[in-house]
Amino acid sequence: MSENAFRQNCGSEALIDYYGPSLPFLFLDPAEICQLNGIYLPLRKYDALFRGNYLASHVSCRLRQEAASHRPRFTDLGAIFSLPLELILEIFEHLHPIDLYNLTRSSKSIRALLLAANCAPVWKAVFQRHPDVSASPPGVSLPKWVSMLFGPSTCDKCGHPEAMIDFAFLKRLCNSCRDVHGVRQPRFRSYLNVNNKSVYEEDFRDLVRVSYRYDAMVYPSARGYHGPQLYFREEVEERERQIRRFMAAIDANEPKAAQKYQEFKTETAVFVSESMKCARTCDAQCGMIYHGIQQRQSELTQQWKRQLMSLGHNHDDITRSQEDIHLTLLELRITRLTKKTFKRSWPAIQRALAPVTGKRLVRERRIRMEQRRLRVKALYQAYQRSLDPTDWQYVPDVGRIYGIRTIFTWISSELEDDLLVEAMRDDVPLYVERYGAYGRRQLSRIFAEQHPLLDLDKDPLQVAAAVFECPLHLPINDKSVRCTALIGLEDASLHFDCVVPKNSDLKAEDFDPEIKFAYSLAGFKTMEHLLGLLGLDPYTTLANDLETLDARFLCMVPDCRQFSGSDKGRFAMTLKECVSHAARYLDHPPQSFEPLSEEATESVIWQEAACSLSHFSKFCWSCKHCAEHFVCPVPRDDAITHVKESHSVADPVENTDFFYTRWKNNQQRTPYYLPLDPPMTYRCSQCFEAGNPRLWDLERLKAHLHDK
Template identity: 25%
Template sequence: MPVTTRSAKQRPQLSVKHTPDKDDAGKSHKSKRRRRTRAAKPMGSSDTENAPLLSGLPALPLEIIFELFASLKPVDLANLAQTNGAFRATLTSPQASIVWKAARKRTANAPDCPPLVSEVPWARFIYGSFECLKCGRPGIRNLDFALMRHVCGVCKGRLVDARTLRKEMPSVDPVVLELLPHTTFFDLRFYWPADVRAIAKIYGGYKRNVESQMAGAKKMLQEYRKERRKHVQEVLEHAKKCQAWLKEFEFALHDELDERSEQRYQLIAKRFVELGYEWPDIHAMRDRPESKHDGTLSEQVWKRIRPVLQLDIEIARCKRLDRFEARTIRARKALVKRVYYAYRQTLRPIEWIHLPPADYVYVIPVFRSLIYTHIDVPLEEAACDEAARRLPEYISAFRNTLKARLLRSMTDSRRGSTTAARTSTRPLRGDARLSLATSVFTLTTSSGSYLERCFGFDDLTAQLAYRGEVGIQSTAFWVVVHDSEGGDITGHGLSYDLRVSKTVESLIAALGLDPETARPEDLDRLEKRVLCGSCQSMDWPGLAQLTDQAYSWRSAILHYAHIHNAALEAQTWRILTPDECDIVRRAEDAQKPALQSMWSCNHCIAYAEQLLSHSAVQSHVREEHNIAEPEEDVDFFHAHPTVRWNPQPQSLSRSLRLARQGTTGQVDDGDDDEAERSVTCVVS
């Protein structure tokens, strides 16, 4: 007999359930509300004109309906049963049992319904929301088939058991627990409170009938208890079978998740193919969570995940072409480097210190396109010259973007830290904050193993320029610097270091300056050397030499961050005397003479590539530019300040001994004692 249905104006609308993505989750409630609103519109509204073709389905013969339902999963049938009364009547009829059985068989061969449970709630229980009914915790995969509820382990231990029954439900007869299915947790039996109350109410009715001496009441109570015990036994046996099946079902769920994830990955990959990328590079995003997420790929989701995935693909393309098209890529980079160096020569040489290196220019999108696309077409110099016209704009954008990223990192770090940073009495903004010595940033390389601390914005840009000059960083690093907005991507990181910033505050105060205004160049000009008081107060076998190391202020901070993990306990420093500082600096200069030839002229580029010593560059300025008294940072400058201001730490006792040896021509054994006495003097 055909299933009856409502009028054509109120046709059922079938919906497909999916897992919402992060950006879709916030809209699910609203969309549901809109669907209810449309269903409530009066007959004759325009919505009925767009009703799905499936609206006539309930009018078909049952044989045809069941044939159509044969490919649906149990959860789809449950959803369909809740569409309207006609579908519910059809799917809950005895004839529909064959459809449900077939659906369960296709889905990991799920067990039949337990006693007294119908198909729809059984499908909802197995395939529906996996959230704890007590606390709402998601991902409860260990279904409790005896209780027929999703409940986490913590909440299981808070259910009713024989020990807590009298306290929580003093009016309930303990015999009631024998009439209820139970779950086992740590060898204890637990019962669902609502079930206990429901059965207690029925059992109490039988008890009252017995107490009122109703005819046959005792027999009815005995039969009820017998039926309930039998029911409990059947439920527990069924639960035992289901538990064995559950493991197989987990594999089926995992396979289904993999299938959906692969479909999503292919959709994303297809979009990148349409953008012009090649499959070998696209596969670099495969392990990204964004490409494996179980959810629909809406336009809003695509807009959010595209920059993250595209970064990995860009890096993969650059790496591949750098390797397999090395000759072509090198030739193209040489053309770009030529136009970039031509632009640099329009600036004062001292400005080069903070310019991004050529390796960064290679990954600016317009130049990246010239270098890494259309490999089979020769690159014309005119194209590079045309792109170079906007170099001032690109470099300005680089600086502004980097500043914004650093300030955002500072804000996020201070907000998320339980150790609040110093509260300044003179709040600073933007460039002023980034110019302070306490603005410490940690730079992580592609391997994630090499850390560098940068003190303020100028120090960071100088470090980046030097790294590019000596070729420390890979193309991948510069792609991340340009394309990412922040955070740690593919092992590259740049973030504010709040703990080390507190260490810098301590040292600045010890040097007699104000941490709220002191800049790195202020500390550099002091040219002080210090000993670490924390090392001297600790008895470390094998590391006794650390108590004798004289550091510049930068190397002292790096030492404290590495050895003492920037601990926030009371920090002590011993500031060396002016004579001791001078002796240590001479020892530093003698350590690596090659580092002394890093000076350049600020009036010409004659020695921009082949740097001079301090005395040689002064002679050049006097002779070539007729300046009688050359001034540092005006007429000449140090081309690599990150090297100059971070010398190798020196042994104070050895430096004192060598200084005495250089004066007298022999080593006085008493000098060691004098040095040791000097080292033991530590002040906060």
């Protein structure tokens, strides 16, 4: 950034004068700082085919192809220079401009000969014989023009190797130098205003050449001439000085100063117009060559794709790695597909294909494994359907079936279905049996440790005294679900998945001390106390019979944490919910639970029946005679209707013709709260005789009787 530009952007002369001496790089451009510190940008930005002067490479390649078709060919050209000078110059007239350029670089004597004034007709004749080469712009000699066209693509300012000639400025500028020595379109007006406000006129742009290139190696297309514009800083400053002198002469009233100024603008505008016309022609020619190289490389990539497919490579792999193959061919400068180039580039092509092929194989393996898992799942569901419907909820999840050694081997391999059928017939029933035996043996061991002297005629895991806790669903850690204490074998069987090891070779005798059920002493004491209030014994009462007890209890602990902040009262709990509550809150003794009166219990049960069940509790009924409801259990009424219509059972019986499907931690009903200090309530005698035991307060009872 120049000092004047910085002063304009900053807007405070005092600030600049104060901080300027302490900032040594204040007025330096990034490129100048890099140059002072020896920091150079990467030399190679483009692929190998575009790094040099691709215009000269294209012309030379075309001339070599034309020369190869000419016969005979003379390899000893030294005899030509023994001829008279007139004949030598006449021979030179038949050469291409790039040949003359190469001759000027061959030796000093030939260079002096070709650059002499008497060789000007030779240069004109050469350009006339090759109209495909663009004519030189105004003010540029033909030898200099040839050097611009076919010379090395090195920056005129810093020597960077990637800088094609800019036909607007007739300079080779790399991307860094374009920013340093150019003025962008948005800064053009401000730049002129900073230097001399009187210089800027509406037609000043017609007096300077403009470049539409966005890169040092790429030329604009027809659409590119509507993009960002770049002006050459030195030319802008030179025009500024020239116009300033004309303005000074006009202000001094010098003779014909205004006329000379108008002639200057006219001549300069014509020069700029002709230069830009030539620049557009050359830009179009170089742009076609650039895109032609890209097109040939794309065609070469397509040839490689066809060659790879003929060798048996996967079409999707080749398509996904097409860009990598293209870049590999560019890096190796491969322009043709021959046996030699194939052998040279084959290792690099294989490296480009390897990651894509590996990802495809992984993806195909994952899809194949998923398809095989679905196959195993379908067969496992067919096996489950063959079991007693009441056992569906206690068999292991299908994820454990995937882990059986033989089935896992089949899923992970490409073996035939015979192995799967054999494994499903032999290994799955054996694993299901071991799965249940492991959980039952662990429960029996834990119960025997707590009651070593107990001798029951019944299965000890079926009685109400068998109160357990799941290690992954401890009541003390789970505050969101009420029924988390596991009472009896059926409740605990739903949590076998939490304690049974993932090892498919497990045995019932194995025991993992880290993950196991725990016996709930607090739950057992509460169970013993509440059953005692009902006149029952926990060692003789079956766990399944607890669901049929029409008894409700309240926790009378002051400020019970389960009901904190609730103004509805206390939750009327079943016996199983009281056991879970005691296991969750260990500071609540068994004596803190009080049973409701017979009238209050009947009213609560009626209120609970009137409340809607949760979705999971409503759709939990299945037929016990068939597998109709294996996938989707239905409401109780639908299950009864199915048994009547499909199995011709006139009066279906629960647990005989249809049954309730248990779920882990299932919230079966909507909580019903009783106030601790209820007002006086009444019962409608007419409704009670009809089987409605609801209790009313006095005002609602009056309205109810009025409706009657």
